[in-house]
Amino acid sequence: GESVGLxxxxxxxxxxxxxxxxxxxxxxxxxxxxxxKQESGKGPxxxxxxxxxxxxxxxxxxxxLLNKTVKHLxxxxxxxxxxxxxxxxxxxxxxxxxxxLIFGSGTxxxxxx
Amino acid sequence: DSGVTQTPKHLITATGQxxxxxxxxxxxxxxxxxxxxxxxxxxxxxxxYYNGEERAKGNILERFSAQQFPDxxxxxxxxxxxxxxxxxxxxxxxxPTGGWDTQYFGPGTRLTVL
Numbered sequence: 001g002e003s004v005g006l007x008x009x010x011x012x013x014x015x016x017x018x019x020x021x022x023x024x025x026x027x028x029x030x031x032x033x034x035x036x037k038q039e040s041g042k043g044p045x046x047x048x049x050x051x052x053x054x055x056x057x058x059x060x061x062x063x064x065l066l067n068k069t070v071k072h073l074x075x076x077x078x079x080x081x082x083x084x085x086x087x088x089x090x091x092x093x094x095x096x097x098x099x100x101l102i103f104g105s106g107t108x109x110x111x112x113x
Numbered sequence: 114d115s116g117v118t119q120t121p122k123h124l125i126t127a128t129g130q131x132x133x134x135x136x137x138x139x140x141x142x143x144x145x146x147x148x149x150x151x152x153x154x155x156x157x158x159x160x161x162y163y164n165g166e167e168r169a170k171g172n173i174l175e176r177f178s179a180q181q182f183p184d185x186x187x188x189x190x191x192x193x194x195x196x197x198x199x200x201x202x203x204x205x206x207x208x209p210t211g212g213w214d215t216q217y218f219g220p221g222t223r224l225t226v227l
Binding site for chain 2: 034
């Protein structure tokens, strides 16, 4: 598959451990945030979202935390599996102004067996 | 498989040329989005169409244009190509009433400008 973002920061974790991926967003007016997963050779895939009136949201094995004070978003993956190896990036949006998403640069997650 | 199809998968062309990328949305989806993903700038939103009409515009260059046809497929036209246009171009589609969680990306077209 194609490699995108060859110089992305990389997080290497042992299979079974928890992973934490961080994202700093740019616009303090953004009120909606998404985490995407992109596997090699594929398009981005929606994982989980959160609105600015929340500071935590949980999905299946994933949790997103939002700290609006410091404009920081994190994605926690529990019991990381080899299939979680991918590039993860966040996106922000100001819902009442446009349909545009602004994407972060991404973090590569490598899961060691 | 997301249900969004893009052709061609790879495209190699020369500077100054013009190319057309094609996207077929998932069945029932009315919105089509185009994105560019390059090594230096990451993923960027280019343009969105909804049921044949332009709905939102992002960082799309004037050399680029897009349209959505009555059968809802979309084409992205890139002209006067430059080396910096080399990138992955993704199309995504979403349902008429759904949010961003209903947006599905295609596998992308890898454009190489030599």
